[in-house]
Amino acid sequence: MQYILNGLPIGAIYALVALGFSLTYASAGVLNWAQGDIVMLGAFLGFTFFQVMNLGFSVSLCISMFTLAVIGIMVQFFILRPLQKRQAPEINVVIATLGVAIIMRNIALIIWGADAQIIPSPVSNNPIQFSMLSITPQDILIIAIGILIMLILQVFLKYTTEGRALRAVAQDRYAAIVMGIDAERSDAIAFAASSALGAAAGILVAPVFFITFNMGVGIGLKGFVAAVIGGLGNIPGAIAGGFFLGVVESLAGGQISSGYRDAITFALLILVLWLKPTGLFLQKTRQKV
Amino acid sequence: MSKVLSSAKENFLFVVVLIGLVPMVLTNNYYLHIINLAGIYTLITLGLNLLFGYTGQVSMGQAGYFAIGTYVSALLMFNLQFSFWLTLPLVLITCAVGGAVIGIPAMKLSGPYLVLATVGFGEIIRLILLNWTPVTKGAAGLTGIPLPEFFGIKLSSEQDFYYLIMSFLLLGTYIAYRLAQSKIGRTFSAIREDELAAEAMGVPINRYKIAAFIISAMYAGIAGALYGGFSGVASPDNFTFEDSVGFLCMSVIGGSWSISGAVIGAFMLTILSEALRAFQAYRLIIYGVILIFTVIYMPQGLAGLIQERKIRIVARLNTVKPSGRP
Numbered sequence: 323m324q325y326i327l328n329g330l331p332i333g334a335i336y337a338l339v340a341l342g343f344s345l346t347y348a349s350a351g352v353l354n355w356a357q358g359d360i361v362m363l364g365a366f367l368g369f370t371f372f373q374v375m376n377l378g379f380s381v382s383l384c385i386s387m388f389t390l391a392v393i394g395i396m397v398q399f400f401i402l403r404p405l406q407k408r409q410a411p412e413i414n415v416v417i418a419t420l421g422v423a424i425i426m427r428n429i430a431l432i433i434w435g436a437d438a439q440i441i442p443s444p445v446s447n448n449p450i451q452f453s454m455l456s457i458t459p460q461d462i463l464i465i466a467i468g469i470l471i472m473l474i475l476q477v478f479l480k481y482t483t484e485g486r487a488l489r490a491v492a493q494d495r496y497a498a499i500v501m502g503i504d505a506e507r508s509d510a511i512a513f514a515a516s517s518a519l520g521a522a523a524g525i526l527v528a529p530v531f532f533i534t535f536n537m538g539v540g541i542g543l544k545g546f547v548a549a550v551i552g553g554l555g556n557i558p559g560a561i562a563g564g565f566f567l568g569v570v571e572s573l574a575g576g577q578i579s580s581g582y583r584d585a586i587t588f589a590l591l592i593l594v595l596w597l598k599p600t601g602l603f604l605q606k607t608r609q610k611v
Numbered sequence: 612m613s614k615v616l617s618s619a620k621e622n623f624l625f626v627v628v629l630i631g632l633v634p635m636v637l638t639n640n641y642y643l644h645i646i647n648l649a650g651i652y653t654l655i656t657l658g659l660n661l662l663f664g665y666t667g668q669v670s671m672g673q674a675g676y677f678a679i680g681t682y683v684s685a686l687l688m689f690n691l692q693f694s695f696w697l698t699l700p701l702v703l704i705t706c707a708v709g710g711a712v713i714g715i716p717a718m719k720l721s722g723p724y725l726v727l728a729t730v731g732f733g734e735i736i737r738l739i740l741l742n743w744t745p746v747t748k749g750a751a752g753l754t755g756i757p758l759p760e761f762f763g764i765k766l767s768s769e770q771d772f773y774y775l776i777m778s779f780l781l782l783g784t785y786i787a788y789r790l791a792q793s794k795i796g797r798t799f800s801a802i803r804e805d806e807l808a809a810e811a812m813g814v815p816i817n818r819y820k821i822a823a824f825i826i827s828a829m830y831a832g833i834a835g836a837l838y839g840g841f842s843g844v845a846s847p848d849n850f851t852f853e854d855s856v857g858f859l860c861m862s863v864i865g866g867s868w869s870i871s872g873a874v875i876g877a878f879m880l881t882i883l884s885e886a887l888r889a890f891q892a893y894r895l896i897i898y899g900v901i902l903i904f905t906v907i908y909m910p911q912g913l914a915g916l917i918q919e920r921k922i923r924i925v926a927r928l929n930t931v932k933p934s935g936r937p
Contacts, residue, residue, distance in 0.1 A: 353723040404907050412722055413669050414906040417863055420856060421902035428892040428899070539852060543730065550727050581742035588731035588738075595728050596716035 324455055325576045326569050331461040331530070333568020334468030338523035339545025340552060340560035341475065342516035348492035348555035349512035351412070352402060355419040358542015359426040360517050364390050364524025365533040366430055369439050372525075379444040383467075383525050387518040394517030397422055398510045406506075423538065431535040438532035441525070464526045471522050472561055475515065479557070484511055492555065547591050623785075630777050634770045643769040647841060649881035650776040651834045656861045656873035657787045658830025663859070664867030665796060666823040667803030668717060671726055672733030673858045676706050676828040678740060678850035680835020682747060685756040685845060695759030695840055702832045709736075710828030714821035733855050740847040752846025759840040772841050779837060783830060788870045790826070799823060860898065864905045866912025875913050 339361055346354045364386050371382035401422060405415050445463050449456035479485040490498040491508040499505050524533075527541065544567065552563025570590065575583040637643060655673055663669050683705050684698040693701075713732050717725055740747045747753070759766050759775065766775055790796050798819050801809040810816050839845050857880070865876020880898075887894035909916050 347723070353726070401903060401907070408907065408910075410906060410910060413663075413726075414863075414910055416669075416723070416726065417859065418903050418906045420859075421899040421906075424856075424899035424902070425896050428895040431892040543734070543852070546723075546727060547731075550724060554723055579742075582738065585735045585738035585742070588735045591731050592713075592716060592728050592735075595720055595724055 325572045327455055327457055329569035329572030331464040333565035334465045335523045335527045336544050336548040336567050337561045337564025338468055338519050340548035340564045342519040343546055343549035344555050344557055344560040345512050345516040349488050350509040353416050355416055356423040356426060357520055359423045359538035360390055360520035361524040361541050362538035363426055364521030365528045366434050368525035368528055369441050372441055386525060387521045390517040390521035391514035394513035395510050398513040427535055427538060438534045440532050441528035443529035460529060467526060488512055551594060634773055640769045643773050645885050647772050647776050649878045650780045651838050652881055653780055653874050653877035654783050654834035655831045655858050656877045657783055658827035659858055659862045660867050660873045661787060662823045662827035663862055665799040668823060669726055670729040671855045671859060672729035673831050674850040674854040675733035675736035676709055676831035677835040678736050679706055679709055680832035681839040681845045684836035685753050685839040688757045699836060702836045703829050706828040706832030707825045710825035711821055714824030718817045718820055733852060737847050737850055754844045756839045756843050776837055791870055860902055864912055866914030869914040872912050872914030
């Protein structure tokens with residue numbers, strides 16, 4: 323039981339990253355491999371605003387999310403658009419975002435150096451006891467902010483014109499274009515939103531783990547795994563997948579072996595992919611001719 | 612003129628002689644070392660091109676097979692006193708099994724799901740190497756891997772390895788070339804172009820897909836065995852996800868849909884990354900920019916670019932001949 327509870331905060335962070343993956347995949351049909359490095363940039367920007375410039379935690383969170391959203395739009399504009407215009411195969415787009423990830427990682431290395439940094443937690447780190455279980459206020463904060471951001475995203479997708487347009491594009495891109503929706507603008511919004519989500523995940527993870535220039539690879543992979551478990555492109559699935567992965571990892575690490583924790587996660591993943599290729603939470607769709 | 616350009620056999624002989632002469636001119640060990648490394652990477656990229664460029668199945672876990680090759684060969688030499696040559700068939704068998712492990716689930720997967728399955732495989736292998744300490748020595752890795760012998764002669768200098776690696780490279784390139792030209796190669800292309808149409812034409816696509824995975828795994832495995840003997844050391848840090856991405860970069864930048872593309876990509880990127888070694892972070896930024904530039908502006912890679920030029924030159928030569936003109 324304690325392990326399940328321990329898995330929830332990291333699960334919330336995975337869910338935010340997974341949402342980023344799913345959002346761009348649903349709208350633009352792009353697997354944005356730079357998502358993990360966006361998380362890393364978010365963490366470092368948060369570190370700079372919060373630690374170096376002494377802005378408040380929530381202010382730092384908002385500024386980093388905004389900055390990353392702008393970067394996301396730039397990636398969409400300068401890299402995705404030319405590729406779409408040339409009708410590049412899906413895998414080439416993935417490789418282009420791999421290039422973006424490499425560039426981001428090394429720019430971070432040049433700016434912030436190779437040393438690990440840490441953002442001190444804005445709240446206390448002493449566990450609170452609930453009979454058998456204990457949880458730190460910091461974990462509660464992570465889960466709370468995570469869920470708050472997910473709710474804001476849901477409201478955005480359900481009740482604003484841009485959000486509705488984005489969902490329409492995700493459902494059927496060409497039908498949406500025919501109905502007069504600017505699909506490229508939707509893509510830009512999806513990239514901005516998913517980058518902002520990544521930035522939030524980065525700042526939330528920073529008090530728990532050390533932040534380093536190459537943290538993006540690990541956390542990006544985990545977020546991707548969570549997104550696939552939930553069914554890539556499926557928004558509620560991504561959230562469920564994130565929490566599911568967090569709990570499974572915590573259980574595997576606590577009950578079986580901490581060294582093999584990630585190996586177990588990936589083995590489970592290949593099994594899931596083999597048995598149910600479209601994710602655990604999605605109906606299987608047949609390929610149509 | 613077009614006859615010269617098309618006679619593959621003469622070109623091949625020319626290349627063999629050229630490769631044989633290189634160490635006589637290039638006596639600097641450091642340069643030879645880089646060429647050897649590039650040769651090993653070329654073998655991996657060749658396998659990746661058959662899988663990715665020809666069959667259209669992406670793999671971001673080639674470092675896993677590379678690692679299997681190195682560790683299986685080295686551990687057999689350490690623990691059972693096998694000779695280097697005797698380990699090769701066993702490396703091939705292990706990698707074939709490893710290829711099938713990913714190839715079988717890959718029958719059902721495509722796009723991002725396939726990417727993830729292969730990434731997962733590579734990570735699992737790396738984590739096993741890291742954690743199975745009694746056998747693999749964990750993070751410290753293996754040191755003092757025995758040198759390969761050739762009829763009683765211990766291969767030790769860079770020059771010896773140059774000839775060993777180049778022999779394997781020539782053989783590997785030849786096999787890949789013949790495969791690509793054969794019925795199998797054409798079937799691979801058919802699967803890449805339109806899987807459903809290929810299946811409708813009666814191609815057993817699952818069998819061919821698994822075959823492509825197994826072949827690429829075998830190439831990476833042999834490269835791994837050579838790498839172990841060549842460098843003498845191996846640790847899990849040599850076989851990370853970043854390395855898999857690097858191999859994919861070589862394939863894409865060189866041109867994934869051609870055999871020469873593998874050679875061009877692997878040599879270019881290996882030499883480039885050595886030349887820019889002093890500018891660590893900037894080097895990788897340049898890498899990233901080249902990668903993005905390639906997929907946007909020349910999706911066929913450098914080999915595609917060269918091929919295009921060649922066709923244009925031949926076409927021009929043919930039109931210059933005043934054969935049909937009055």
